[in-house]
Every structure is written in C-alpha cells, then in structure tokens.
Amino acid sequence: MTNDALIDRRHFSxxxxxxxxxxxxxxxxxESWAVPSTAPIQPRIRALYDRSIVIDALASPxxxxxxxxxxxxxxxxxxxxxxxxxxxxxxxxxxKPGTLxxxxxEIGLWLRQIELHPDRLLLVRRHADIAAAKAQKKxxxxxxxxxxxxxxxxxxxxxxxxxxxxxxxxxxxxxKNALGAGSSMPEKEGxxxxxxxxxxxxxxxxxxxxxGHANPTTALDATGASSGPVxxxxxxxxAVFDSQRNLPDPVLxxxxxxxxVVGIYLMPFLGNxxxxxxxxxxxxxxxxxIDICGEDHVGIGTDQSITPIDISPTYMAMVRKTAAARxxxxxxxxxxxxxxxxxxxxxxxxxxxxIAAELDKAKYPISTIEKVIGGxxxxxxxxxxxx
Numbered sequence: 476m477t478n479d480a481l482i483d484r485r486h487f488s489x490x491x492x493x494x495x496x497x498x499x500x501x502x503x504x505x506e507s508w509a510v511p512s513t514a515p516i517q518p519r520i521r522a523l524y525d526r527s528i529v530i531d532a533l534a535s536p537x538x539x540x541x542x543x544x545x546x547x548x549x550x551x552x553x554x555x556x557x558x559x560x561x562x563x564x565x566x567x568x569x570x571k572p573g574t575l576x577x578x579x580x581e582i583g584l585w586l587r588q589i590e591l592h593p594d595r596l597l598l599v600r601r602h603a604d605i606a607a608a609k610a611q612k613k614x615x616x617x618x619x620x621x622x623x624x625x626x627x628x629x630x631x632x633x634x635x636x637x638x639x640x641x642x643x644x645x646x647x648x649x650x651k652n653a654l655g656a657g658s659s660m661p662e663k664e665g666x667x668x669x670x671x672x673x674x675x676x677x678x679x680x681x682x683x684x685x686x687g688h689a690n691p692t693t694a695l696d697a698t699g700a701s702s703g704p705v706x707x708x709x710x711x712x713x714a715v716f717d718s719q720r721n722l723p724d725p726v727l728x729x730x731x732x733x734x735x736v737v738g739i740y741l742m743p744f745l746g747n748x749x750x751x752x753x754x755x756x757x758x759x760x761x762x763x764x765i766d767i768c769g770e771d772h773v774g775i776g777t778d779q780s781i782t783p784i785d786i787s788p789t790y791m792a793m794v795r796k797t798a799a800a801r802x803x804x805x806x807x808x809x810x811x812x813x814x815x816x817x818x819x820x821x822x823x824x825x826x827x828x829x830i831a832a833e834l835d836k837a838k839y840p841i842s843t844i845e846k847v848i849g850g851x852x853x854x855x856x857x858x859x860x861x862x
Contacts, residue, residue: 508751508786508819516828520835523845524561524828528609530849531827532708532738532776533621533687534565536588536596536614539780540816543793549588556782557595557614560824563849564605564615566643566708566776575625575632582618582639589616600640601862605853617856619708621688622648622657628669630676637680642860643708644677645685646670646697649720649806655693658719659808666696674700683859686730687738687776690719694726704734704855709776711739712763716746716756720808724767731768736855738776739764741818741826743810751814754821758833761847770843774852775827783822786815 516524536557538546569585570578589596597608599617608615618641626632633644646666647657654670666674674697677684684705686694698705707730711721721744727737739761745752764773784790798812815822821829827848834844 511820511823516832520832523841524831527845528849528853529561529563529827530852531562531565532774532852533778534781535567536781541793541797543790553782554595556824560781562614563609564617566617566619568621569618570620570625578625602857602860617642619643621645623654624652628653630673633676637682643683643685645687646689648688649808656690657688658690660690662690662692665692671700678702681860691723691726695729698729698733703859705730706735707737709738709740709778711745712760715760715763718744720744727767731772736772736774736851737764737768738774740776740778741821742778743813747813752818754818757818770846771851773847779817781824784815784817
C-alpha cells in the first residue's frame with residue numbers, strides 16, 4: 476500500500492506528495508491550545524459509555540483532514556486508539572469525488588486493512604454487524620461517500636457501490652456536481668432532476684442519503700424527495716455560528732421531521748473562541764440541535780481521525796498549506812485555516828465519552844445521552860438498511 480493510497484477525499488488531486496515535501500518546516504509562530512480535561516469521568520457515565528452503542532457518523536482510523544502524518548497502512552498507535560476509543564461504529568469516507576478509479580482503489584485498500592486486522596475491524600454489510608462489533612469489541616466500519624461526483628451522470632454506479640457495501644452516500648461536497656449544489660454554491664441552486672432520480676435509486680437500494688456539505692436548498696430538496704429518513708452526518712448550527720458549512724434551523728428541523736438524524740462535528744466552522752472552537756462552543760451547537768430537532772434526532776459526526784491530532788507547529792503549517800490548496804482547487808471553505816481542525820479540548824480518542832460527560836453536566840437524562848452518543852444513529856441505520 477502506498478502512502479498516498481489512503482489520502483482522504485479532501486486531498487484527491489492536490490499534489491499531496493509535493494505538499495508533504497514542502498511542509499516540514501517550523502511554523503511562523505508558536506501556538507498553544509487547550510487540551511482535554513484529565514478530570515475523571517463519573518462512574519455512571521463511564522458505565523453508560525461502555526455498555527452503549529457509540530457511533531461517530533464521520534471518522535477514520537487513519538490520518539484525516541490534513542496530510543500529517545502521511546496516511547498509509549494503519550499504524551500500531553492507530554490500532555491501539557481504535558481499542559481505546561470505545562467506539563462501536565464509524566462512517567468512513569471511501570473514494571474521492573470526481574475520481575472513479577481512486578474510489579474503487581480506496582475501497583479495496585480499506586477491505587485489505589479490515590482483512591489484516593480482524594481483531595480490530597469489522598465491515599458493516601448489514602445492520603446486525605454493528606451489534607456484532609460491540610459484542611466482539613471491534614470497530615464496525617461503515618463505507619460512505621462524501622460527494623458523488625465520481626459517478627458523473629451514471630446512476631447505475633449507485634447499485635455497483637451498494638454491492639461494494641457502501642451504505643451511506645453524501646450527495647455533494649462543497650462544490651457542485653450533476654446531482655446538486657454543495658455548501659459553497661449559491662442557495663438558488665438545489666437538487667437537480669438527476670439528483671432526484673439518484674435519491675429514489677438510493678431509497679430503492681436501502682442506502683442512507685447524506686446531506687452533509689449540501690447547501691440549504693439542496694438539503695431541503697433531497698429531504699422532500701426521499702421516501703425515507705435522511706441524515707446530515709456532520710454539520711454545525713448556522714443559528715449559533717454563521718458559516719456556509721453549518722445548516723440553518725429549517726433544514727435541521729426538516730431532517731428531524733423526516734425521521735432522520737443530524738450529526739454535530741468538531742470542526743473550525745463551529746466558530747472561534749477566540750481562535751479555535753472551544754468545548755463550550757461545541758456544546759452550544761449540540762444543545763441547539765437538540766432544541767430544534769428533539770432528542771431522538773441528534774448525534775455526533777466528529778469529522779476527525781480516531782487518533783488525536785498532534786497540534787504542533789508542523790501540523791499547523793500543514794493546516795494552512797492544505798487550506799490554501801483546497802481554496803485553489805475550488806473546494807475550500809472560509810475558516811479552514813483559523814486553527815487546528817478539531818476542538819482542542821475534545822482532542823481525545825474517547826472524545827464522545829467526554830461529550831457524554833458534558834451532556835451529563837448539562838443535566839440531560841441518561842436516556843438522552845445514550846441516544847445522542849449513538850442510539851439515534853443506530854436506530855436510523857436499522858430503519859434505512861432494514862437488514
């Protein structure tokens with residue numbers, strides 16, 4: 476497996492090798508960031524976390540978001556963090572929008588990683604595999620797309636990738652494709668006629684329609700077009716922070732009313748507090764989503780590597796170079812280079828347990844916490860996948 480084989484969807488044609496070669500120099504200034512609390516987790520929260528189905532609706536066991544360290548076969552540290560995390564399942568992005576061959580290649584590479592580490596990883600082919608992973612103390616890996624530009628206008632490829640166990644398909648990335656308009660596109664643009672056909676085909680194949688990265692019009696159009704529940708696997712609340720990557724309340728509410736689930740991420744688009752988003756700011760987004768959607772329709776989609784980020788000067792230099800390259804390629808979003816691509820206080824393999832503890836401090840009942848950390852997404856998967 477080559478080092479560039481597992482580069483995530485954000486780096487698909489940005490010259491990753493040249494980028495990596497140019498970045499290993501000290502950043503212009505030293506920076507310090509908040510770190511996760513070392514305070515002990517309350518026993519009732521630790522017990523809840525250990526017994527619950529815990530789902531991250533967008534994550535990776537490998538390098539994620541920024542080409543540092545260089546991605547490749549899973550390392551001993553990454554494998555150890557899979558076990559430490561306590562996660563039951565993740566939605567793992569495979570493939571790169573606009574690149575069909577690389578999508579097929581990346582699926583093959585991940586199938587090989589799962590085969591190489593059967594004590595850690597289990598591919599999800601049906602809903603029951605999530606419970607099986609929990610019982611066997613493995614990580615259930617759900618194949619998903621972020622953007623479907625790679626299929627062009629050939630909707631038969633939806634069936635092909637369904638046969639490859641791709642269970643979640645996000646219609647767009649930040650830009651526009653044949654199916655609809657992403658978050659960087661004007662809101663007068665929405666789901667195309669072909670996009671409506673794609674949603675119907677995904678419904679017929681029991682594939683979960685994901686509206687992450689869609690603009691509000693596309694998201695509302697697709698929610699209305701779908702015959703079943705949909706998801707926004709990873710987003711923030713525009714009412715809390717006005718970013719094009721966050722979705723407004725009418726979209727959040729529509730997804731909930733359709734029976735879907737909204738995942739809140741740990742991304743810079745949550746806002747600046749004062750530079751990077753804080754744990755308190757993340758909780759404002761999460762609590763707002765619960766208020767708008769209801770406790771049965773909110774989850775977590777961190778958009779992170781399971782392994783915590785090393786927030787070093789070298790890493791921050793790579794953040795800035797990656798953001799510049801993405802902007803040049805037309806797939807960037809404002810705020811990507813403001814700080815680390817994470818919430819520093821939640822930069823832990825057990826970040827969802829830390830979120831559970833924060834919900835407990837906010838006086839949410841245990842039953843609600845269990846839903847938010849995975850129960851809601853588990854129910855949604857069972858509803859959409861049927862088997």
